[in-house]
Amino acid sequence: MDEPLEILYRDEWLVAVNKPSGLLVHRSWIDKDETRFALQLVRDQIGQYVYPVHRLDKPTSGVLLFALDPETARKVGEIFEAGSVRKEYLAVVRGYIDEGGRIDYPLKELLDKMTDAKARTDKEAQEAVTLFERLATVELPIPVGRYQTARYSLVRLRPETGRKHQLRRHMKHLLHPIVGDTKYGRTEHNNLFREHFACHRLLLASTKLELPHPVTGEPLCIEASVGEAFASIITAFGWDAE
Template sequence: MDILYRDDTLVAVNKPAGLLVHRSAIDHHETRYALQIVRDQLGRRVYPVHRLDKPTSGILVFALDQDTARRMTKLFAEGAVEKTYLAVVRGYTDEAGTIDYALEEQLDRMTDNKALRDKPAQPAVTHYRRLGIAELPFAVGRYPTARYSLLRVSPKTGRKHQIRRHMKHIFHPVVGDTSHGDGRHNAFFRTHFGCRRLLLSATSLAFAHPDTGERLRLEAPLDDSFRRIVDNLGWGDVLDEVPDPGHSDKTIYDSHT
């Protein structure tokens, strides 16, 4: 596992797509987990402090002791961690926007059998900025060409599958998303580019270090499979000068009531 950062209390790695963070009853057949790999690599126990979906690649942080784990988990829960992702989505999005759309809790039959079934939808906010667009001369679906956008995405809340569900909500699903995406475009990327992964990666985390209070920003490069897609779609130079995601004046608001 590529180690991005390590000190006496924290370690951050660049998790590949398709790897679980830890053992889960949902994927009981899996035998390799990020937690296990990092533990064996460092030769010591590590503690997960946040979630990263199995198909999502990018920065994954572990604490090296229980006290730090509690404090880091609190930072994530309180929204005190700035999270930035790169995503390839279907269609041309607006240049920038904010998705303010409450999300109902998604329950897993095997792991959430004791969770509340009538829990109200929870507030969820996601900012995004478009970095590039691409149009391919292939009819995928009802249009004569296929259009895609490269986005810098910053979720301000941490709901389950938030980015994937929010992008679906505005009709720009993340390419490669088998749960919330567009099967026709997923199939096109498999046959045309040999891409069988979710094109979503956690590329930056920023937070106050739980020990020193100093601002710590972690960055992760795109892995080869994601970078190849970026290059094939003509966005290779875009990532060299990526603007700060910031906030957008445009808001897409559609709250559950």
């Protein structure tokens, strides 16, 4: 039997959970053999149908919001489309990233070979903007590649747009890929974290979601912890004090 998901917020219109890394939001052709999905787990846990209003990549953990009826789902969708949602993430990236900045780097739409087979492939790149802030750094006495030490940064990321894999692609663009990213990251750094810290996940977590409540209009702020494996890295690097 599956362990219950951590419920971060619930009222008569919405429910939010802390999605673990490695869990799909809903059924997908990309992982057609997968049998566990956040949508079904939350539905079974609270005993009623839920409606997804946004998504997190399978390897990303953190705040995942569902509506409890179609009308509320529609209203939340409008709030997202209006750009009235503020999202924050924590990530561990390779190297010493700048103290802060704004990434304004358009991204080509990522299409799925099966579900987007008939979609146009000649579209212009879409606007994509991410704000970042470096929170801490560490230098490890572990050789990696041609270097005798390994450097990493803890970063707060705030996407202002919602493109597919935006944060992972923007970090790659800056040459500071997120640790544990098997698609856009660096294998030697992913292996270092597996071998020395037993960390096998993408170190990217959605830690805060802020939006006006779709029914009451009151400000709603939902926060989530980064998860046990991510937290162990923060502790190992002495970043928890910071």
